[in-house]
Amino acid sequence: MRISMRNLLFTLILSLLALSFTANAQQNAGMAGHQMGNSKEKLNLKTPRVPFKYGLGMNKFRSLCSGCHGKWGDGTEQGPPLLHAFYIPTHHSDDAFYRAAREGVRAHHWTFGDMPKVEGATRKDVDKIIPFIRWLQKENGIY
Incomplete structure (x- = not known):
């Protein structure tokens, strides 16, 4: 089965767009909670030794x-x-x-x-x- 360069490029571009859309949706969903609600998000908090x-x-x-x-x-x-x-x-x-x-x-x-x-x-x-x-x-x- 041969895949043309054009089909491969098209598939690659669609995959990148899908990844970008998913990442943006996840980021926007996280920010929406901050802008609209007061539910506490789990922070990866560093509590270093205070100088x-x-x-x-x-x-x-x-x-x-x-x-x-x-x-x-x-x-x-x-x-x-x-x-x-x-x-x-x-x-x-x-x-x-x-x-x-x-x-x-x-x-x-x-x-x-x-x-x-x-x-x-x-x-x-x-x-x-x-x-x-x-x-x-x-x-x-x-x-």
Whole structure:
């Protein structure tokens, strides 16, 4: 049985298109849950040893933020994971984190509801929390 080069090329192109369509559908299905729901996705979370310079930020994060965002920023039933591409610096800048802590945030990516301002959080607290979050994001390959 001989297969013409034209038929082989056609079959190869169809196969590549099918693989591409499947990969895009799976990626879009994963993102849809993040944009529409608050179900917690299983993260391949790395919990590396926290360098000393981020220790105070980690402690402040744990006392002020982890109730909603999880001990390691991996989210809870009350709030989204900060270890998500939505929170990379080019999409949510450090200033956005300051405003969220100071003023709260209207829900726009998730269905957890609006984030209230963080009572008791000072500018100095957030000055320590943000570098911890950014370090944790980098350690987990978010950016």
